[in-house]
Every structure is written in structure tokens, then in C-alpha cells.
Amino acid sequence: MFLARPCLCLLFAFAAPLAAFGQAGNFEMVKLAEGVYVARRTEPPGLTVNANSVFIVNDNDVVVVDTTLTPGTAKEELAALRKLTDKPVRYVINTHWHDDHIMGNVVYRDAFPGADFIAHENTREYLPTTGLKNRQMAMSPGGYPGFIGALKQRLEKNESVFGGPLDEEERAVLASDIKIAERYMAENPSAAVVLPTVTLRDRLTLYRGSRRIDILYLGRGHTSGDIVVHLPDEGIVIAGDLVIHPVPYVGNPQSHPGDWGETLEKLLALKHTMIVPGHGPVLRDDSYVQLMSRLFGSMKQQVAAAAARGETLEQVRKSVNLDELRKLFVGDSRVRRDIFDSYVLGAGLAAAYADATAKQ
Numbered sequence: 001m002f003l004a005r006p007c008l009c010l011l012f013a014f015a016a017p018l019a020a021f022g023q024a025g026n027f028e029m030v031k032l033a034e035g036v037y038v039a040r041r042t043e044p045p046g047l048t049v050n051a052n053s054v055f056i057v058n059d060n061d062v063v064v065v066d067t068t069l070t071p072g073t074a075k076e077e078l079a080a081l082r083k084l085t086d087k088p089v090r091y092v093i094n095t096h097w098h099d100d101h102i103m104g105n106v107v108y109r110d111a112f113p114g115a116d117f118i119a120h121e122n123t124r125e126y127l128p129t130t131g132l133k134n135r136q137m138a139m140s141p142g143g144y145p146g147f148i149g150a151l152k153q154r155l156e157k158n159e160s161v162f163g164g165p166l167d168e169e170e171r172a173v174l175a176s177d178i179k180i181a182e183r184y185m186a187e188n189p190s191a192a193v194v195l196p197t198v199t200l201r202d203r204l205t206l207y208r209g210s211r212r213i214d215i216l217y218l219g220r221g222h223t224s225g226d227i228v229v230h231l232p233d234e235g236i237v238i239a240g241d242l243v244i245h246p247v248p249y250v251g252n253p254q255s256h257p258g259d260w261g262e263t264l265e266k267l268l269a270l271k272h273t274m275i276v277p278g279h280g281p282v283l284r285d286d287s288y289v290q291l292m293s294r295l296f297g298s299m300k301q302q303v304a305a306a307a308a309r310g311e312t313l314e315q316v317r318k319s320v321n322l323d324e325l326r327k328l329f330v331g332d333s334r335v336r337r338d339i340f341d342s343y344v345l346g347a348g349l350a351a352a353y354a355d356a357t358a359k360q
């Protein structure tokens, strides 16, 4: 059931979703509670994407969660924040180290020199090491430039990865992915990476006037440094890429599918009425996160059993069966199928196998 074709997902290599584009900006500001807004990206889900940001406006200041893929997109969102409040940004929280969540940090550092940047201690470690390597890979000819070329060629030839002509959704997503990648290449080679100034291991609570903001590490999943921002009084969970809709992006080796399901169960145990994913619309019920948890549970169990039988990764790719779950994630969409095949069956199974065999 594994894809035989070469994977075009750039993030495959560095495992995570990226960025955006837009004239006024491809996002909409959605109010979630008094003073709490999500800048919800409106690019369609593709092989590369930009990430949601959240703005928490407190009595005297603002806390920002995640800063998008490029300084330009962060500037667009900051301009939108400025229409809501003139209070200064005091803290920026990065849910993890992937470029689509941190490359706008520099905009906030320059606009608010007193701001602190909060992340997990592993994020602080990875950003200048693995993160730097990933960024260099993205900017190399085989990274985004090659990705852009391949997608343009597919558009020109009107050729679906599944054979035959492109459908309407594929065409729109290719165009969007190209814009995102081009913007990355235009802005990021000269952009400064701002490291966390405050780190946490398990939890940290900010009290900003009457607002309580819990920052929690619940376990490994999308990376080994994912943090969740919980507003207990408002019942809001900001999940970063522990939750990605409509298909999770799994990276190899940075994701840990074997732990991800349990981490999501802990996330669901937090008091909440809504969940803000790293990518996708705000979720008002738990069904999608439960589906993700089921997927990772099934991967963990099947891969562990295969590893115990002594199977190689290539054998695992044939013996693991996620067909039923895949149908629930992708429906009739070829684009979603492509994402699922690349990230879940491709990188995801490799990461799950690496973890399963490392534990033996």
C-alpha cells in the first residue's frame, strides 16, 4: 500500500508544514473568546502550508502563539492585530521549531524589543541545529527550488500524481503550494532566526492581569518539543501541530507516531470547548482529534507487531494496513490522498518503525 512514485513533499525531508502568501494576507481573524483571536490561514491544505497564529490580548499586553513561515506573513498578521489593539506584545510562544511557526519571530522582536520568546527546551536545542540543517536543505536546489520546478511542470503538463489530468482541487493546491514556496525563497534566506529566551520542560503558567495562560508539554508527537497552550478559563486549547486538519503531517525522524496518540489523549483531557490546530479550522468538538488518536494507535500497534516479527521497513510498508482509516481522512479528495500517502504512509511509517526498533 506504499507509494512507489517519488515523493514531492518537500517537508518529507524536514517533516513539517510550512507557509503562506497573500496581498492583504491569506488569513482571517476569528474571535474565539473575549480578547482571544486566531489568525486562521486560508490557503488550502497541500504538501506545504502556512500555520495558524493566536493572539491573546490581556489587560495590559498581548501574547502571541506562533509566528508563521515568513517575516512578510507575520507583518500582515501584526497589522491586523494592530486594528484590534495597540497594547504591546510581551510574549511570543513557539509551539515547536518548524519554520512555519517561527520565521516571523524576528518581526515581533524588532517591533517589541522587550518581548520574550517561550518554547520547550528541546525546541531551543533543535532550532540552531536540526532546524538550521532543515532550513539549509529547504533553500538548496533540491529543496524548495526543485519543489517549485516540479509543481510548475505538473501544472503545465496537466498531470496528476495519480495519472491523468489534474482535477480542480489539485490545480488550486499546486498553485497555492508554489506561491508559498516562492515566498519562502524570496524572504527567508535573509531572515534572522530568533531563539527562545525562556524555556520550559513540563509546564509554565503566565498570569497576565486577569488572564491565566498554561503552557504545557504533554509528551512527544509531531516533534519531541511540542507545547500546548491552554486557556483554562476560556476553555481553549491551542494545539500547535499536535493537531493538524485535515491530514496530520508526520516527519521522519522528528515525529514520534508511537507516542502521538497518548499525547493527544492528554490534550483531550484538558478542560476545553474548542481546539485550535496548527493548520486547519478551529475544532468545536473532539471527533477529529479522536480520529487522529485512533490512527496513531493503530500505527503503533501494527508497527510494533511487525517489528516483533523481525520485519524490515519495506516489509512493514506492505504488512501495515491503514486503508480504512485513510478513507476516513481523505474521502474522495486526491489532494488529501497525496498528503496522507506522503506524510502518514511515507514518513510516518518510517518514523514509527524507527521508534519501534529503537525500543527493542
Ligand SMILES: [Zn+2]
Binding pocket: 015, 016, 017, 096, 098, 222, 241
Ligand atoms: Zn510542524
